[in-house]
Amino acid sequence: MFHLILTACLAAAPDDCAPRLLPAGDAPDAAGCEARAEPIARDWIARHPDLRAREGHCVPTGALPALNVTEIADDVYFHQGVMDQISPGNRGRIANLAFVIGDTVAVIDAGGSQAEGEALYAAIRRVTDRPISHLILTHMHPDHILGAEVFSEAGATITANARLPEALARRADAWMVSIPAQIGRPAFAGTRVVAPDRLVAAPATIALGPTQLQLVPVPSAHTDNDLTVQDSRSGVFFAGDLVFRGLTPSLDGRLDGWLDWTRAGPPQPVPSLIVPGHGPVTEIWADAVTPEQTYLTGLRDATQRAIRGGMALSRAIPAITAMMQPYSEGWADFDATTARNAATAYSQLEWE
Known part of the structure; x- marks a missing residue:
């Protein structure tokens, strides 16, 4: 081709x-x-x-310049992003991306720029020339969605949680200014926000011939528009950013909702492999969720202590970050992300 x-x-x-x-x-x-x-x-x-x-x-x-991908199950391919916040050095390529091949190809997340979407497209084309029928966005964050136009132009139907368009409307204009400043304008050139074609408000299925993808929208947790995907043939479960491994979890939804999701146990059928939004895949559910559950529980407890101590937000953020230091081992970008999480958690917990 x-x-x-x-x-x-x-x-x-x-x-x-x-x-x-x-x-x-x-x-x-x-x-x-x-x-x-x-x-x-x-x-x-x-x-x-x-x-x-x-x-x-x-x-x-x-x-074509292509992302490195690994076949993690039959006809299921995975690219692991850099475990860091976006920067000129990593060109914003921090999210995990994947694709599943059936009669056609379904892509799970598109990357953080037009250029990364193109490199994912090239990786797919090195494996198969089958049509790319679907792009599934696991949530709104720009490192996962800003490569979407490449797949739209290739003919894919873009599918997302029904709440995603509203979230994009509140943030897209700011991203188009802030992200090129963070990764470099040439790396961001040609990138546009693309609206989804299909909105999912209840569990749904995408048929790919010999396999099906089960889509489940999640109540507000990591964001208010998370969407999980499970491949019926391989059992691989794509958690999006509901699961962070190695990169500090970033709270943009509801702390209590995210904790509830981590405690609910694995989906049924039990996944053969869990693909997080950041970090390496794992076969073991506890390995996927327990570290972030511990982190989020610590964030809740530290925030409640700051509020009970009568701290204003400006004092609470550094205090919570300091109280969270015992949880820092194994998490990249801990201090900066935890400070942002502290502000979000404080706003949610201060009236409890």
């Missing part, structure tokens, strides 16, 4: 350019790709007014 690569430059900084992969240009051979390149590139640039086209060319699949 051959793929259309367009060199696109920032209109505001013409020397800042990056290659963009345009899935609509895919063709079985170079001639077919080249014959369609001009109108496809023109239409794509028209949808990205902050960019200017410089040149386009067609390359074989093997020449």
Whole structure:
């Protein structure tokens, strides 16, 4: 297969350019790709007014920059993100991403930028040329969703928790300013927020021929729009950011709801493998949830102590972070994330 690569430059900084992969240009051979390149590139640039086209060319699949993926079960592939907060050094590529191959391909999370979505798309194409029919977003956070346009252009139906559009509406404009400042504008070039096509408010199923994906929306926990996915054939369970391993859990939903989810036990059927939103996969449910349950319980208890002590928020945040130090071992980015979590937990617990 051959793929259309367009060199696109920032209109505001013409020397800042990056290659963009345009899935609509895919063709079985170079001639077919080249014959369609001009109108496809023109239409794509028209949808990205902050960019200017410089040149386009067609390359074989093997020449595309691709994420490293591992087959963790038959026809189930996984990419582990960097366990850190986003930065120029990691280009925002911190989230775990995955895809499942049946008669078609379903992708679970799209990465934190157009460029990462393209690298995931290239990784898929190195494994299979089957159509990509679905992209499932496990929650709203930008490191998981901002590569979505690549898969939309490839023909995928984007599926998400029914509460996700409202959450995006409150945050998307700020992200489009803050994230390029954190990872670099060239790394973010061409990235847009894409709305989901299908909203899930109750358990639902996606059929992929020999397997099915079971989708379950979760009450407010890590966020208010978490969505889990389980592959019926392999038993692999995709928890999204309901499970953090190694990177400090980040609270953007309800602390009590997240604790309830960790205590409820594994889904049925019991997963063969748990894929967290950050960190390595594991076969053991307790290994997946117990460390973050301990952290979240400690956060609740420390926050309640600060509130009972009459501390105002400005004093409570550093005090809670200090009280949480015994829980810091094994968690990356502990202090900064815990300080943010302290503010969120305080706002939820102060009137209890």
